[in-house]
Amino acid sequence: MTPVTTFAGRRVALFGLGGSGLATALALKAGGAEVLAWDDSPESVARAAAKDVTTGDLRGADWSGIAALVLSPGVPLTHPAPHWSVGLAKEAVVEIIGDVELFCRERTHLSPQAPFIAITGTNGKSTTTALIAHILVQAGRDVQMGGNIGTAILSLEPPSEDRVHVIELSSFQIDLTPSLNPSVGLLLNITPDHLDRHGAMESYAAIKERLVAGASLAVVGVDDAPSRAIAERRTGPLVRVRVTASAAGVPFDGLTARDAAVFDAGGAQVADLSGIGSLRGPHNWQNAAFALAAARAVGLSDEAIQAGLRSFPGLPHRMEEVGKRGPVLFVNDSKATNADSTEKALGAFRDIHWILGGKAKDGGIFPLVPLFDRVAHAYLIGAASDAFAATLEGMVPYTRCEILEAAVPAAAENAAASGAPEPVVLLSPACASYDQFPNFEVRGDRFRDLVRGLG
Template identity: 50%
Template sequence: MILIPGIAKKKIGVYGLGATGLATCEALSASGAEVYAWDDKEEARAKTVNTRYAAEHPKAWPWEDMRSLALSPGVPLTHPTPHPVVKKAHQAGVEVIGDIEFFARAVNALPPRERPRIIAVTGSNGKSTTTALIGHLLKECGRESIIGGNIGKPVLLLPPLEAFRTYVLELSSFQLDLAKTLRANTAILLNLSPDHIDRHGDMEGYAAAKRRIFLNQTADDTAIIGVDDPWSQGICAKLMSAAAQRVTPISAEGALGSGVFALNARLYYSLGERTGEAGDISGVPSLRGQHNWQNASAALAAAIAEGVAPNIAAKAMDRYPGLPHRMEIVAKKDAVTFVNDSKATNADAASRALKSYADIFWIAGGKAKEGGVVSLRPLMDKVRGVYLIGEAARDFEGQLAGAAPCFQCGDLPTAVARAARDAALSGLEAPVVLLSPACASYDQFRNFEERGEVFRKLANQTETIDGEAA
C-alpha cells in the first residue's frame, strides 16, 4: 500500500466504492485521514461495514471542513452533467481529485533521489497490452517494475514507493481528468479514436483529457506519441513545437525520420545518432497484427528511454505471454480457432482483430458506442458471417447490410453455437470464430472480462464430430 503524507486528521470524502474507491478509502484511512465514503449501490456500501470508513450519505458529510473529494473514475465529472456530489464539492470549495492524484502527491513529497521512475500509458486502444509489455520488458532486463492503475491493482494498493522501483501505470481519460500534479518520466499516448464521448462532451474534450498525461513533464522526461491517427498527430506536433520535453513519435504504418516504428513486424529506431533494427516480432503470437506492432513500438521506445538496449528489449518480447481478452486464442477444435477479443469495446478496437485474421465468423454486439460499426464495412470481405447479440444487434445489422451475412442470435451462447457450427461446416482451411464485440458489455454482462470468460467456457465446451460443431 502507498501512504499519502500530509493528510493525517484531514476530512476526505470518497464517492464510488468499486475497486478503486475502496482502495482509496483504505490508503487514506491508513494515512491517518478521516474518511467519509458513499456509493449509491447498497452492495458496494456493504463492503465498508466494520471499517473506519463506514458508508455515510454525503448529506451528512462535514462539507465545511472537507479537504478533498476523491471521485471514482466511473462518476461523471463534467459530462453529460456533473454528478450532484461534484456540484456540492464545487459549492463548498472542496477540490475534486482521484486516486492517481494522491499517488502523485505521495511521489512529489519524496526528495528527488528517493522518487521511483514512473511510466504512464494512455490511448483509446492498446494501453493495457502496452502497459503489460513494458512491465514485462523491464522485468526481463532485471528491473523491478510494478504494473497498476487501470490494469491490475488500483494504484494506491501497489507496493510502497522506492527509488529502485519503476511504476508502469495504465491511465484512462477519467483518471487523467482527476490528476493534477502527476509527472511521468515517460508518458505514452498510443492513439485517439472516438470513445467515452458522453463523458467528455466531444472529441476535443476527450483528446484534451488524454493529453493531460504530458502535464508537468520537464526537459528530462520523454513523451512517446503514436502518429497513425490525426488527433495524435496534432498533439505530437504541438509538443514538438513547445519543446518542453523529449518527444518520440511512433508508428506501425510507415518509416519515420525520427522515432520508433514497425514495418511488417520488424521494429526500427531512429533516435538522434542511434539508428537501426531492434528485432523481428513476427513470431510472437501475443503481438500479432499491426495494432500490436504499434504497442510494441511504444514499449520499445519506453524501454530505450529507460536505458535498455533496443535489441535486448526486442528480444524480450519473444517471451511476452499476452493478456486475457485481447486477441486471445482460447480453444482450437479441429480446423476452427476460437479467439477472445472481448476487450474490443469500440469499432476501432474491433478493426484491429478483423485485420489480423482471414475467414472470420464474427460475434459482435452489446451496448453500442457512438458511430456503431459503419467504419468496419470495408473489412467485411474477410468475414463469412456476423453473429449479432445484445442491444446493438438490430442497428448493427442495418449498418452492415449488404456487406456480410448477418444473423440475429440474441445472446452469446446462441452466437457461439451457430458461429462454431458454420465455421466447422465451411470447409475453409483455418476458420476463426472471433468474439470482438465493438461494444460495451453492460447490457448482458458485468464487464468485458465476464463476457470473455463466458466465451472461453462456451468455446471449450463446443464439441466437434466429423468436422461439424455440435
C-alpha cells in the same frame, strides 16, 4: 499499500467507495489522515464501515475544516452535470482530486526520481500497460502495475528508485490529477470517446494531453490528428510512434511499427514481432513500439525487450487465442465493444468466421465495410441482429444464431469445412454485452468454455 502521508493530520472528504475508493480511504487512514467517506450506494458505505472507515453523508459535513475532496473517477466531475459532492466542495473552495493525484504527491514526497510510467489512449492502453510490465518483470525488475487496469494505484507498494510503477490511466483519472508528472508518459491515440463525460472532443483531447505534458519523456502516437498536434506542441524530450505499411526510406524521427516489426529513425529493425500470436496486427505492433520506448527509457536493452515481447501471453478477451482444432484458430476478442475495436481484429486475420452482436453502439458496423472481404461468414447474436444483418446483406453471408451457444458450434463447423489453410473463428462483437451478459468478461469466458467443450 501506499500510505498517503501528505494529508497526515488533516481532514479529507471522499466520495465513491467502490474498489479504488475504498482502497483510497484505507491508504489515507494508514497515512494519518482523518477521513469522512460516503457513497450513494448503502452497500458500499456498509462495506467501508466494516473496514473501520469513518462514513457520513457529506451533505451534512462541516466543509470549513476539510482539506480536499477525493473523488472516485467514475463520479461525474463536469459532465453531464457535476455530482452534488463536487458542488459542495467548490462552494467551500476545497480542491477536488483523485487517487492518482495522491500517489503523485506521495511519490514527490518519498522518492521524486522513482520510475513512473503512465499510459493513456483511447484504445490499446491495457495491452500496452500489461506488455510493459511483463517485459520489465522478465528482465528482473521490481514492477508494480495498476491504475485503470486491475489494482487500484494506492493498493500498490510505495514508489522507490528501484521499483517501477506501470500505471494505466483513463481520462477520468487524468482529470483528477493536476500534478501528474510521470517519468515516462505514453499517449497511444485519440479517437472520440467518453464525450458525455467531457463535453466535447477538444476537452477530451486536452485532458489526454496533460499526461504527456507533465512527463519527463513523452512517447506519442502520431497516426491521428489530435495526437499529432499534441506531439507538435511538445517542447521537451519526445519519441514519436507511427504505424505504417509503407516502404522503408521515408524520413521519420521516431519509431515505426510495420510488417510485424519495429524500426528506428534510421530504418534499422529494433524488434521482431513475427510469429508472436499475442501481438498480431498493426495496432499491436504499435503497442509493442510504445512498450519498447518505455522499457528503453528505464534502462532495458533491446535484447531484453525482445525476450519479453516473445514471451508475452496477451490479455484475456483482447484477441486472446483460446484454442485450435485442426487448422481452425479460435480467438476471444470480447473486449471489442465497438466498431473501432473490432476493426483491429478484422485487420489482423483473413478467412474469418465472425461472431458479432449484442447491444449496438452508435454507427453499428457500417465503418467496418472496407474489411468485409476478410470475412468468410458472419454469425449474429443478440439485440443488434436485425441492424447488423441489414449492413451485411449482399456483402457477407450470415447466419442468425441469436445466442453464443448456437454461434460457436456453427462457426466451428463451417470453418473446419471451408478448406481455408488457416480459418479463424473470431468473437469480436462490436457491441456491448448487456443484452445477454453482465459484462464483456462473462461473454468472453462463455466463449472460451464453449470452444473447450467442442470435443
